Amino acid sequence: xxxxxxxxxxxxxxxxxxxxxxxxxxxxxxxxxxxxxxxxxxxxxxxxxxxxxxxxxxxxxxxxxxxxxxxxxxxxxxxxxxxxxxxxxxxxxxxxxxxxxxxxxxxxxxxxxxxxxxxxx
Numbered sequence: 544x545x546x547x548x549x550x551x552x553x554x555x556x557x558x559x560x561x562x563x564x565x566x567x568x569x570x571x572x573x574x575x576x577x578x579x580x581x582x583x584x585x586x587x588x589x590x591x592x593x594x595x596x597x598x599x600x601x602x603x604x605x606x607x608x609x610x611x612x613x614x615x616x617x618x619x620x621x622x623x624x625x626x627x628x629x630x631x632x633x634x635x636x637x638x639x640x641x642x643x644x645x646x647x648x649x650x651x652x653x654x655x656x657x658x659x660x661x662x663x664x
Contacts, residue, residue, distance in 0.1 A: 608646035611639050611659050618643030622661040629654040
């Protein structure tokens with residue numbers, strides 16, 4: 544079985560040193576298998592070792608968020624929420640929104656203690 548493909552600057556295996564520009568060459572099925580078994584694994588290894596796949600990266604920060612509610616389930620606006628990293632003593636504070644929501648973006652990954660304070664609560 545043979546395939547006809549048009550590739551610019553492709554070197555035919557029968558004429559390795561001839562430079563062709565935008566010409567049609569015949570590629571045998573054996574050549575396709577050689578390309579698949581030689582070049583594809585090499586490209587995958589290169590992509591993996593150079594960090595091409597961002598999904599394989601490890602994250603060093605996280606976002607922590609939630610909502611503060613009372614016993615009846617109503618939002619508690621204006622509450623002070625504090626997070627403290629148990630290993631590094633890093634402390635950050637935020638105030639809940641009108642809907643009782645708080646958010647701490649870009650926290651270093653770790654174990655945290657969360658406290659909520661509100662006068663009269």
